[in-house]
Each structure stands twice: as C-alpha cells, then as structure tokens.
Amino acid sequence: MKKIEVVAAIISFENKTFCVQRPENKLSYISKKFEFPGGKIEKGESKEQALKRELLEELNFIPTKIDSLFLTVVHQYPDFELTMHSFKCYSETKDIQLNEHISSEWLSLKDLKMLDWAEADIPIVNRLIENGQSI
Numbered sequence: 001m002k003k004i005e006v007v008a009a010i011i012s013f014e015n016k017t018f019c020v021q022r023p024e025n026k027l028s029y030i031s032k033k034f035e036f037p038g039g040k041i042e043k044g045e046s047k048e049q050a051l052k053r054e055l056l057e058e059l060n061f062i063p064t065k066i067d068s069l070f071l072t073v074v075h076q077y078p079d080f081e082l083t084m085h086s087f088k089c090y091s092e093t094k095d096i097q098l099n100e101h102i103s104s105e106w107l108s109l110k111d112l113k114m115l116d117w118a119e120a121d122i123p124i125v126n127r128l129i130e131n132g133q134s135i
C-alpha cells in the first residue's frame with residue numbers, strides 16, 4: 001500500500017483556527033473536505049522546511065511562530081496510508097490568501113466540528129478541543 005507523509009499547520013489568530021477546503025478530487029473521501037493547510041514532505045526536507053514551503057505555495061503565508069509537533073496521525077485511506085504531522089502556528093492577520101483551496105473559515109474551537117473534515121483530521125480536531133486552548 002502506498003504511503004504518504006505530510007505536514008499540516010494549525011494556524012491561530014485571536015483564538016480562532018484557520019480551516020481550508022480542498023478542491024474537488026477524484027478520491028471522494030478527500031474531495032471538498034476541510035483540512036489544515038500543508039502537503040507532502042519532499043526528499044531531503046525537514047518537517048519544518050516542508051511546512052514553510054507549503055504555506056508559501058498554498059497561502060503566500062509566513063507564520064510568526066511554529067510550535068513543536070502537536071500531533072502525528074496515521075490514517076488508512078482506501079488508496080494510501082497517510083502519516084500527518086501537525087504543528088500549531090501563529091498569524092498576525094485574518095487576511096490569508098488562498099492559492100489552491102476553494103474556501104476557508106476562521107473558527108473557534110467550539111465550532112470546529114461543524115465542518116466536513118477529511119477523516120485523518122478528526123483526531124487533530126478532537127485533541128484541539130480537548131486541550132481547550134485558544135477558545
């Protein structure tokens with residue numbers, strides 16, 4: 001089974017979390033799902049380098065701070081096994097550009113569950129809510 005390793009950014013600003021919606025995809029289980037911005041780690045890259053590169057590519061965004069690893073999720077999708085490393089990051093503005101995603105939301109923790117998340121993201125959402133930070 002194919003394996004994919006990705007990094008994802010949980011971006012915070014004024015107690016809200018940035019959530020982005022993926023475009024349509026032939027894989028129904030990720031098509032138009034909400035996720036945390038990020039993407040695949042390329043050969044020779046550290047996780048932090050990959051995160052910074054993906055945030056620039058997808059959002060033209062440079063975080064003011066990146067925390068240490070928040071949670072790593074291993075999730076079996078029908079076509080591949082995903083390992084996703086998530087990191088809390090911080091923004092100084094709500095104004096973030098979307099280069100690839102079809103929509104975005106800044107949500108309080110109590111509202112995160114209202115979105116239709118990619119399945120692999122559910123443990124991250126649950127952990128954020130449990131921790132109760134940035135409510």
Ligand SMILES: Nc1nc2c([nH]c(=O)n2[C@H]2C[C@H](O)[C@@H](COP(=O)(O)OP(=O)(O)OP(=O)(O)O)O2)c(=O)[nH]1
Binds near residue numbers: 006037040
């Ligand atoms: N970035 C990101 N990917 C996620 C999340 N949840 C989740 O299931 N995924 C899956 C969707 C994709 O199958 C894979 C990431 O691939 P991607 O398409 O975003 O990565 P990429 O930009 O490097 O890919 P590529 O199009 O350049 O090949 O991980 C998430 O929260 N963030």
